[in-house]
Amino acid sequence: MTTATIPPKRGFSPAEFEQRVARAQQIMHRHRLDAVFVTTPPNVRYFTGFDSQFWESPTRPWFVVVPLEGRPIAVIPEIGAPEMARTWVADIRTWPAPVPADDGLSLLRSALQSLPARFGRVGAELGREMTLRMPVIDFLALRDGLGSEIVDGSPAIWEMRLIKTDAEIAHIAYICGIASDAYEALTGQLSIGENEREAVRKLRIDIARRGADATPFMPGISGPGGVPQIVCGPHDRTLEEGDILFIDTGSTYDGYFCDFDRNYAIGRIGDEAARVHEALWLATEAGIAAAVPGATTDDIWRAMNGIIENAGAIGNNVGRLGHGLGLQLTEPPSHRPGDGTVIAENMVLTIEPGMEYAPGKMIVHEENIVVTADGPRLLTTRAPREMPVIR
């Protein structure tokens, strides 16, 4: 089945960015912030549309200030100015980086100090599931000389990004479709006796051919009846009769991620592995069904966890049963007890039940969904109830 058809238009309209910033400013009001400043690829891209792979170079910091009123201000290295000028951002301030003695710091400081100080608080990426992409010594110097207090802006920023726009959802749906098709085609490309690395390379190339921009995440692991972990590999291990091959991918289209896995039976797997696989398939059904507006992430966790426990789980080193996704492979919330996030329309989530059923034997399922007013809608092609077989 081919799900990936017409790619959505790349980028987003100025109207969409205006809408994102207007919503962000409402949230900033509630969090009593005069501005947030962001430094990381997904947050810079969210507010500006700026797209680059140059984040791989750790040499230069980049800053975007989103004020409580008005439009974003980009404070960036000269090397990025021509491309930033193609975005909707009009106020672009640059310095000839790298300049170790003052890499954008005084420019950022004056941009922040020029804003009205209504609350006397500026938010930055200081908290959960965020990294501040600038030297900490520079951050401390900025903080001490600023006047306004710099506080943890991550709760506000995650609140902004948690609810996706329709255009964002179309992007995620497209990359989910590409990866779904490639996963389905893999059974015809692999044989017993090839190794994990070859499996991952074939899938990586096929996903690129089908229109993905990049594949930042593709672990592939195999083991008899299950795998010891799900975030590293591939290794050189050869696929043998009775193995399960697990592959996960975060591939991207225009900056947006899919994040889901598939399991393949290498020849005939044992009855116990098949039984656990069936339980996880049912747990996935239950997790998807529970993802309705008004439920909580705890409810989603509970719907899956009951089935997993009954199936004889001895553990799950993942620490949760799914999470948000979008401009990043994983985003808040987490389906785990105590998370307490209320599910709302236009959240994009993974449903990811997994369990270790014997020492070193894990099986993990994963699908991606969007929450609509009518309930959950799959973005991935649902994994087959019986594990596809590689011979």
Added chain:
Amino acid sequence: MTTATIPPKRGFSPAEFEQRVARAQQIMHRHRLDAVFVTTPPNVRYFTGFDSQFWESPTRPWFVVVPLEGRPIAVIPEIGAPEMARTWVADIRTWPAPVPADDGLSLLRSALQSLPARFGRVGAELGREMTLRMPVIDFLALRDGLGSEIVDGSPAIWEMRLIKTDAEIAHIAYICGIASDAYEALTGQLSIGENEREAVRKLRIDIARRGADATPFMPGISGPGGVPQIVCGPHDRTLEEGDILFIDTGSTYDGYFCDFDRNYAIGRIGDEAARVHEALWLATEAGIAAAVPGATTDDIWRAMNGIIENAGAIGNNVGRLGHGLGLQLTEPPSHRPGDGTVIAENMVLTIEPGMEYAPGKMIVHEENIVVTADGPRLLTTRAPREMPVIR
């Protein structure tokens, strides 16, 4: 010409890690540090060999403590324990992340507090060209309650990584060879009328086929006689007669990067562009020749800059004329005035002269070299003196 032949063995021997840590500990002595703790993919990998693409998920912090005496201590989420157990690290401490209330912080604190406090100082990734990959609010809490002072460990850490081992150099040479071959083959795969995105996709797939693990960086830009910038793209722009197509790549093998570009003439380029291209080819020769033990990064810059100025440069928004590379796309030092790094054996460097010769028209060359006792040795296949042509 095929340069990429036998892939070097993946990973490094325990003896190599012992040697890295012994050298690191000498440097720590000189910097008066009782330990460094690291949080980022390249630094964790440098000391442990731990390989994962799971860093794409921002949810969980990871820590590795390198003490002044003894072996590294990994303080990591449970999800990573099975893979860390495959490395040479023996002391692995885990917690069931994500646990927002205490994501590894108390474990890290007790690991640091258990070490002898000889200098009362612990180094962390706080400075130039480094990011601390943990919530800043957690870092501040750690700092305030630790006892020892946490200081900027980045000068010490960069000193450790600046000089590569022979095994590291073999890794970089291999990926440079793969990318060199793929760049050469691209002229046969592209035609006038295709667009930037297709060019980049073809090169990306070919590099994967030839044995690269990943291509985290591949900007591709085109323009009449030159390009406006070199770090973003590809876009949908169609390649037309008289254009220069610029492609750069940081692809990886077993964690190690190449970082070099190539320029292609689309049909016949103008005389002025050809003249600038020739000057930059000669500047590259001069830059390579200047990279000898005992010279400085300033000397390398000067050797290139004279030629560039004479050729009529009106600017260069890159801010330097090359840099280090290894586990990251760019690493210190920088070839720029005032950098002052003394070139030494087993440094791996880019030689990257570039110039804007008319508004919006940049041309940039780049090669990768290793410094040996006998002088510089190319890791890339030297770009042809005349620009290869796509018809």
